[in-house]
Amino acid sequence: MEKFEVNILGCGSAKPTTRHFPASQVVNVRDKLFMIDCGEGAQIQFCKSHLKFSRLQSIFISHLHADHCLGLVGFVSTLNLLGRTAQLHIYLPKGGEEAFARVIHFFNWEITFQVIFHEYDDKRSEVIYEDRSLTVKTLPMEHRMPCCGFLFEEKPSPRHILREMIDAYEIPLSEINRIKNGADFVMPDGRVIPNERLTIPADPPRSYAYCSDTKYMPALANRLQGVNLLFHEATFCEADLQKATSRYHSTASQAATVARDAGAGQLIIGHYSSRYEDERVLLNEAQAIFPQTILAQENLCVKVE
């Protein structure tokens, strides 16, 4: 199966601790790297996860709180130091270009590549990135400021054509793509070989949703039906529900409820408040509702499957 995995670079929240870095992840889709959020120290964590700077395609910023984006200037400065030439696309909410363009320029007045800011509309879900194998859609969150999660979806792949059928029916190279896309094969003598005999279905497309920061949104489950892997913030435990609600954050139970109601394959929780020295309290709470829950931790790599 093609590579599709999520690397956690940081899963703490705003207040620094000795246990966590602030929010940052890297999604690896077929060795193209997409960064989600870029908290302070993301570049150091990127190295620790043995990721390649040259493979980075784009950066997606969920919102403009310090713990989700203050690593951006350093990250861009390092790409510049490494002599990057490819354009870098940064997707972020309105106001993001104003916040970062000047200061990136200040520290990189000689820059070897173009930084292109794309400010998305945080009010509606839209496709903000697309290539041959992937789309990335925004997921409006409910937080104290404009904030979006991101849904990474593989595009459906063509069917697999069976090697032995190519040989048996002497299928010419020129027909292969049509058959992969579902066509039957017509033999030189006019006989029609149905596609189902020649191919097997491709692996179903996989998806990853990143939901941070947000208060509990029951409606999210509908939008994420059948998602393979879900990251959902779980800043607080249920005993601190009131804090969660007033600060527009979620509890571990709420994160698990979204995962359960969406029929997700697996749930990663993170964005831990600094108050929990041992995050197993959050894990236990979530697993009671959705057993396929794991705790995010720095430099963890999770396959989407």
Place this chain on the structure above:
Amino acid sequence: MEKFEVNILGCGSAKPTTRHFPASQVVNVRDKLFMIDCGEGAQIQFCKSHLKFSRLQSIFISHLHADHCLGLVGFVSTLNLLGRTAQLHIYLPKGGEEAFARVIHFFNWEITFQVIFHEYDDKRSEVIYEDRSLTVKTLPMEHRMPCCGFLFEEKPSPRHILREMIDAYEIPLSEINRIKNGADFVMPDGRVIPNERLTIPADPPRSYAYCSDTKYMPALANRLQGVNLLFHEATFCEADLQKATSRYHSTASQAATVARDAGAGQLIIGHYSSRYEDERVLLNEAQAIFPQTILAQENLCVKVE
């Protein structure tokens, strides 16, 4: 002896590695904390060194290269999150306020304390901070951009008055300070007790010099005569002398030469280029010239004595 120690938070250079954080240190003088440089991740390292945010007095930035100051916005944001009320003084070269004031404001539009920028003249050595027990002086460096090191000097302490002499001569409380400052004591009967009989000298004032980033400056040794503890950058080893010279950095041998010629008590080297996986090559080179050399490392605490 009063506390005077240096905490290394980061001792790498611009290119990130898994081994080091970028430049940052905290000087602890009698439990007042003074930060020197504030590379990305400084706030995390501050926690790891078990330092107290509430004790921080001021921040001194040597120059405006990314690896020496990109932790500043995050650090100030955290102080704000923690509800600081005391003014924060940031000393930095010209242009520093323009680089940081806007972006600090962007991420802290509700701020609980005043941030006061002081842009120093990088061309001449001057006292930029002074309190009852300490002065901090700039040390102009020779780098690719305006850059200053910093010299922390304790002020001379008054002499220690001997407990048994107070009793023997029935010295009244009102005389104590004068005697500590060198005065003789005149008895009610007119007899003069010389100060040397009543007191012993205070510990001599101690000093710490931070020299980063700079090319080799032979004249520095004169300005730092007798410094107790010297941090000097040693980005390269002698085999890479040409790189050091062209990039306005120093080699480990050059750092050690400055320490030797200044008659320093101890030398810490740091600001290592990412190319050296094992920094003992730098240590060995420096110790051949100045044996009292140690390697900086993250969360190392060195006493000034």
